[in-house]
Amino acid sequence: MGRVRRMRQAAIVNAAVFALLVAVALAAHVLGAPYVVTLATKAAIFAMAGVGLNLALGYGGMVSFGHAAFFGIGGYVTGIFASHAAAGTPVLTLPFTVAGSAEMLGIWPMVMVVTALAAMVIGALSLRTTGVYFIMVTLAFAQMVYYFAISWRAYGGEDGLSFYVRNSFPGLNTFAPIQFFAIAAALLALAMGFVALVTRSRFGLALQAARANPQRVMASGIRPFALRLTAFVLSAVIVGLAGSLYADLNRFVSPAMLSWHMSGEIMVFVILGGVGRLAGPVAGAGVFILLEQVLGGVSDYWQALLGLLLLAIVLYAPGGILGLLPGGRRHV
Amino acid sequence: MLLAEQALNGLQYGMMLFLMAAGLTLVFGVMGLINLAHGSLYMLGAYACAWVAAATGSFALGLAASLAAAAAAGAVVEVAVIRRLYARDHLEQVLATFALILVFSEGTRWVFGSFPLYLTLPGALSGAVTLPGGLQYPLFRLAIIATGAAVALGLWLLIGRTRLGIRIRAGEADREMVAALGVDIARLYTMVFALGAALAGLAGALVGTIQSVQVGMGEPVLILAFVVIVIGGIGSIKGAFVAALLVGLTDALGKALLPSLFARVMEASAANGIGAALGSMLIYILMAAVLIWRPEGLYGARA
Numbered sequence: 001m002g003r004v005r006r007m008r009q010a011a012i013v014n015a016a017v018f019a020l021l022v023a024v025a026l027a028a029h030v031l032g033a034p035y036v037v038t039l040a041t042k043a044a045i046f047a048m049a050g051v052g053l054n055l056a057l058g059y060g061g062m063v064s065f066g067h068a069a070f071f072g073i074g075g076y077v078t079g080i081f082a083s084h085a086a087a088g089t090p091v092l093t094l095p096f097t098v099a100g101s102a103e104m105l106g107i108w109p110m111v112m113v114v115t116a117l118a119a120m121v122i123g124a125l126s127l128r129t130t131g132v133y134f135i136m137v138t139l140a141f142a143q144m145v146y147y148f149a150i151s152w153r154a155y156g157g158e159d160g161l162s163f164y165v166r167n168s169f170p171g172l173n174t175f176a177p178i179q180f181f182a183i184a185a186a187l188l189a190l191a192m193g194f195v196a197l198v199t200r201s202r203f204g205l206a207l208q209a210a211r212a213n214p215q216r217v218m219a220s221g222i223r224p225f226a227l228r229l230t231a232f233v234l235s236a237v238i239v240g241l242a243g244s245l246y247a248d249l250n251r252f253v254s255p256a257m258l259s260w261h262m263s264g265e266i267m268v269f270v271i272l273g274g275v276g277r278l279a280g281p282v283a284g285a286g287v288f289i290l291l292e293q294v295l296g297g298v299s300d301y302w303q304a305l306l307g308l309l310l311l312a313i314v315l316y317a318p319g320g321i322l323g324l325l326p327g328g329r330r331h332v
Numbered sequence: 333m334l335l336a337e338q339a340l341n342g343l344q345y346g347m348m349l350f351l352m353a354a355g356l357t358l359v360f361g362v363m364g365l366i367n368l369a370h371g372s373l374y375m376l377g378a379y380a381c382a383w384v385a386a387a388t389g390s391f392a393l394g395l396a397a398s399l400a401a402a403a404a405a406g407a408v409v410e411v412a413v414i415r416r417l418y419a420r421d422h423l424e425q426v427l428a429t430f431a432l433i434l435v436f437s438e439g440t441r442w443v444f445g446s447f448p449l450y451l452t453l454p455g456a457l458s459g460a461v462t463l464p465g466g467l468q469y470p471l472f473r474l475a476i477i478a479t480g481a482a483v484a485l486g487l488w489l490l491i492g493r494t495r496l497g498i499r500i501r502a503g504e505a506d507r508e509m510v511a512a513l514g515v516d517i518a519r520l521y522t523m524v525f526a527l528g529a530a531l532a533g534l535a536g537a538l539v540g541t542i543q544s545v546q547v548g549m550g551e552p553v554l555i556l557a558f559v560v561i562v563i564g565g566i567g568s569i570k571g572a573f574v575a576a577l578l579v580g581l582t583d584a585l586g587k588a589l590l591p592s593l594f595a596r597v598m599e600a601s602a603a604n605g606i607g608a609a610l611g612s613m614l615i616y617i618l619m620a621a622v623l624i625w626r627p628e629g630l631y632g633a634r635a
Binding site for chain 1: 366420434437442562566627
């Protein structure tokens with residue numbers, strides 16, 4: 001099979017997976033099942049987190065086990081701004097005054113700035129290590145943020161932080177499930193488009209080359225560290241925005257968003273769907289939510305079944321769900 | 333006096349972490365496998381001990397059961413799943429063992445229910461002793477310290493002085509060569525994995541007497557054990573021992589001292605909050621500092 005044909009098939013699969021998600025939400029809306037629309041929204045948000053992680057993990061080869069930190073930081077920034085806006089108090093007074101906000105368009109830039117800063121610090125330190133050290137160091141940094149959130153009483157500590165009004169978006173009623181879904185789906189599409197562009201750019205090609213053969217990339221005068229750190233930060237920002245949407249979906253943030261289980265789940269979305277495939281995390285998150293609903297109805301212990309399924313995929317279908325479809329396994 | 337007590341608590345915590353970290357670092361050093369399910373074996377040991385001790389009334393039998401159950405579960409998991417992962421990359425190992433955690437946790441919840449079990453201390457080990465200097469300290473915690481020290485000594489002898497230890501070290505250095513020399517490498521790996529599992533089970537049983545035995549108890553400990561082996565240098569038992577004590581002491585002393593240190597420069601409630609937050613982050617800060625200084629850990633030979 002030719003490379004061009006394979007790429008075209010992969011593009012069709014990507015579009016089809018995204019279209020399926022939108023179709024499910026629209027059908028549920030028309031049939032009057034807002035609960036299913038909310039599930040599709042959750043899938044879109046998780047998918048976006050997966051798309052973000054995939055940039056670091058699938059394309060950059062950085063197995064981060066700490067991306068829940070960025071998911072949770074995005075959530076907490078959203079919750080903190082929203083709760084200050086509700087109380088009419090400023091978020092910060094020193095060194096300059098930052099007012100609270102209940103506007104998604106006002107909050108998202110803050111989310112991006114804060115997650116980018118956190119990712120720069122965590123990434124710069126973690127990328128000093130490689131392999132299994134990197135996995136554990138990113139995990140440990142996420143735990144650090146987790147414990148900080150637990151002991152930070154001002155914003156709910158262990159109990160988490162509720163805000164009662166979902167943040168607003170100009171021209172939309174964010175409380176209508178289908179309209180909130182539209183926001184989540186649009187951001188997901190933007191994230192996918194962004195990752196597609198990045199991976200096709202010179203930067204993205206160098207990043208993938210640094211995964212496959214760091215020595216050769218260094219020999220051609222490119223430092224893998226700078227490439228990797230940039231990819232790590234971009235990946236964290238996407239995950240942070242997904243966390244912001246997740247906070248808005250629940251109107252609640254808690255340390256659970258920062259826990260290592262969350263990191264594991266984001267990773268599961270990526271692997272379940274297919275590593276290094278653009279729509280892999282979308283398929284993975286969709287299937288994860290579906291399994292949660294179907295298996296959750298079969299048994300209260302559905303996570304055990306999920307574990308067995310995951311085990312089977314890792315052992316027998318390492319390309320994930322999309323690896324079983326035309327377009328084949330990732331071409332490395 | 334308070335300081336001495338906290339130092340002993342830190343020592344006890346560190347010994348417990350060492351029991352966990354020793355197995356993890358051994359498995360990583362010899363087989364190159366990152367095993368998230370190690371915490372599940374810890375939980376399994378605690379449950380086996382609690383269940384057998386409640387059924388027979390004997391804590392000693394419970395301890396034996398925890399060793400046996402964790403070792404057996406380790407061997408079964410190694411043969412059924414883990415063995416297929418040695419040649420895979422770390423990502424797949426993380427995922428497969430994450431899946432094993434889900435299976436173990438939910439399986440345990442299914443068998444034992446969601447309510448925690450409690451282990452009662454055997455009479456001979458309960459109560460406190462008076463240490464030189466007049467400090468009253470629980471005997472059982474001293475017993476944990478002694479157990480940890482004994483295991484460390486035992487492992488040192490096992491790895492350094494026995495035929496099995498020679499094979500383990502040789503397997504670490506060159507798998508193909510050892511196999512070519514006629515050592516059954518598959519069996520050796522199963523044994524190493526079961527040994528690590530048994531140590532985790534022992535740690536679980538010992539801690540089960542201090543805390544409650546419940547699903548999910550293994551996960552916080554697992555992550556700390558990771559911190560320990562990253563600080564110590566992955567694959568190094570000596571590094572794990574030093575780092576475990578370092579982490580145990582840092583955690584206990586940091587949590588005890590930081591709030592009062594901050595209280596000297598700010599008001600009490602704020603100092604308590606910041607002190608507690610920093611105290612629980614301190615070991616991760618320690619880890620970050622060690623990695624900046626030595627990315628391969630204190631005793632790590634290779635990254």
